[in-house]
Amino acid sequence: MERTSQPDVFLLNIAYKYTGLLAGLVWALTLILKEIPLNMFAQAFSVILVTVLFNITSTKMMLKGKFLKLNKILIGPLNVIFVALLVYYSGGYKSNLWVMFLLPLIIVSLVYTPKQVVLSASFVAIICSLLYFFQTERIEFEGVAWLLLKIGIFFVVSLLFTKIVDLETKHRRAFQEKSRELTKTQDYTDNIVKSMLDSLIVINPDGRIEKINKAALDILGYRERELIKKPVTRIFSQKDEVLFRDPQWEELLKKGFVRDFESTYVTKKGDRIPVSLSGSVMRDGEGKTEGVVAVVRDMRALKTLIAGLEKAGREIREYSESLEKKVDERTKEIRKHAHEFSIIYEISKGISYTLDIHQILETIMGSLHRLIDYDVFASLLMEGKKGELIIESYHSVNEKFLQAVKSNLAGVANSLLGRDVRVEDLRVTLRKEKSFRLGQQVKGELESFLNVPLVIDNVPMGILHISSFRKNAFSEDDIRILHTVADQVASAHKKLKDLIFKEKRKIESMVESMSEGVIMTDENDNLVVLNPAAKGMLGISSIDSMPDEEMWNYFRKLKLGRMYQKLSEQAGSEVVTEDVDLDEPKPITLKIASSLVRNHLGERLGVVTILRDITKEKEVDRMKSDFISFVSHELRTPLTIVKGFVTIMLDEASSRFTRDQKEHLSYINESIDRLSRIISNLLDISKIDAGRLRLQKKSIDVGSLIKRVARSFRLYAKSKGIKLEISFDSKLSRVLADPDRVTQVLTNFIDNAIKFSDKNGEVFIEAKEGKDVIEVSVADSGIGISPENFNRIFNKFQRVEKGVSSKLRGTGLGLPISKEIIRLHGGEIWVESEAGKGSKFTFTLPQK
């Protein structure tokens, strides 16, 4: 069906109906009022027959779409002629013909264009003249036969009229059907317009408002009559008036459309509203400009939406930052605690007091030698039955010498300490004072000995021993000094022990009252400490009667085994952390930090584990992701509806819409896609902020990926007159990457390249092997970027220049998202450019 068929059918309807009726009327009048000659009557009858037959056939043909043009030209003039003939036959020939033909001419001029009227008039004039000259004889006819003939003719005429009415009804039905469908389409359009909340304004070529829809009036606060036929500049800010004045207006009319012109509405109250205007010039069939249809989008909603999302994003980001910080602090705190505990644990469990005495002895000995002249200093410390003998010598010693010292000390120990000490039970540590009398050989036997008992807390714990090769080497003073030293060692040790005990008690009560759970195990993985907080978290009431097996069930739940495994694999006293979900006694999430405890020799003494309840933090995290899904869902649902209806209209209604309308629909469709991309981008960004962007890597062929992406841009590039070129080595090695995400990055690059290129520009896509990487670059010949902006463009919500941004739209999120995607792949992303000379964006993917 053709676009023009509707008005034609409509015209035809009128012409056909009225000529038919008129003919019938005239004929009836003639029959009733006039006595006319038979031959005239017969001629008139034939004229009616021809009229009716012609109208029926031409209507049928036009409905079928045949000979449209011919019928259009003929139907008017011929009907005029038919009517004229009828008028003539009904007696009109007796009076002034010209007046008589006025009536049909008026009808024709109501229905047809002037050209056709003139044509019809000329026809009429010729026919009338001919008829006037040729009307000659009259034959009278009277009687019954005449009456019968009249009745017969009535009958035939009625039959024909029934046929006409029939046809007309059918035709009207078809017409109504069409109108109904049109209304249905109209309803859809209304729905769309309502959902989009866009203003529709029809502007005539003089820049005055021809039509304006309710959405526009609602925004502007005007009534329809206040704006109709008024200059369109009334509703736009002064700055934007340029669009509606020459030369811009002239240019728009010539160009035929304007896209995304960012302007400002001024409402009746004087408020200013940011809007985006897209318009198309309407032209009639002959290409004459009828006006401009402008779709004006209220940008407040989108701007508020973006601002709202930005704000929500910022808040979430701030919250997660503070959360992160908290968790960080927590982790640090836990690490610190774990470290502290390991030291205390070392003191309380691992370190025997003998060690401390060694330290005390060492400090004392440093000065002792200045007071007493001896050759050997030894200290014997008893631990139960065994003793530790430390010998300090300023000489090279041999086994015989050692044996002498040992047996001397063992003997003395028996008498001084009242213990049965055997030489074999002594552990001997030999220390040499390197800075002192080095190299002197032991000469002869040890001649002098001095042994003083070391009494700690009234318990003899050991012996201090000095000896010399000289005879009578030690004076009374020396004996006193050594006693004093022994006393000092004892009292220092006592003080230290008290201190440790106090410190231990402090730590123990701290551990008891801590809100974090603390678990300590010794070197054999036996439980040493399980504080109340840990019991609460695990739901343990008492551990006193608990079998080890059951205990370890709890520990398994905490994945302690795995933590211990990790710890033993790692060197040093690293802290290992893990998040664990527990279902019993109540569902909680724990952050667990385990740390190895070692003594000063680096031997493993046990493990300290700190448990922290992070259920609340996790819950907030969950709420955040729920919020993001909610926003996504709520935004996409209405978009789905709008897109669905628009594509249905685009698809199905090919005959119902003008080309302009279809173009508008495709704009709507494109805008929906863009909006949906913006939402996806915003979601991606929030995912990146939350660190929840995950890659689904697999082995991919970069070359074919490039080909596929480039193909999808072919049409877009062509529409902008831009040449797309691809170059890559067919033997590029495959890389391990997320194909969807890499496609996203490449799409973003190419989209930008085309967007920022001028007509006849060129976009060059290249992939090549670099050092351990595949390098993909997209170069354009567009406006370029100045070096100070190289880093900015990869930041969120940044575009280069204000002037650029108003013409070229986007969320400014594509590059930051691309950067993150490439970063997650372990690749790099950068730009090289010179303002005005095009840019080259490159990313790399590491080869695996």
Add this chain to the structure above:
Amino acid sequence: MKMGNKILVIDDEPLVVEVLKIRLEMNNYEVIIARDGVDGLERAMREKPDLIILDIVMPGLDGYQICRKLKEDRKTKTIPVIMLTALGQSAGRKKGYSSGAYDYIFKPFDDEELLNSIERALKYKK
């Protein structure tokens, strides 16, 4: 071939349902509609559709639960289910497949993508 195939659309959003109905009927499918999970399950049992298009976020039973129920029942388990959702996360996709869906399509959907998926699902069922 596809003439007369019956598709059950389960979605609580009336206009989404309307769009789907028009689009599917344009492609010669017979469309029946359910506004929630309970109604949807009942219709699936009673009317034995050839395919089900299922929204995920709905009051009452959600799409995953409905899909699981459909796959558990002997009468409905062979009916392919296409999930159509405005949720935009790949985690949801995994969950959708694991609850037995044949395909998982994001809103706003592309007509061609949806129709292709339907055709493939029907072929697969045969």
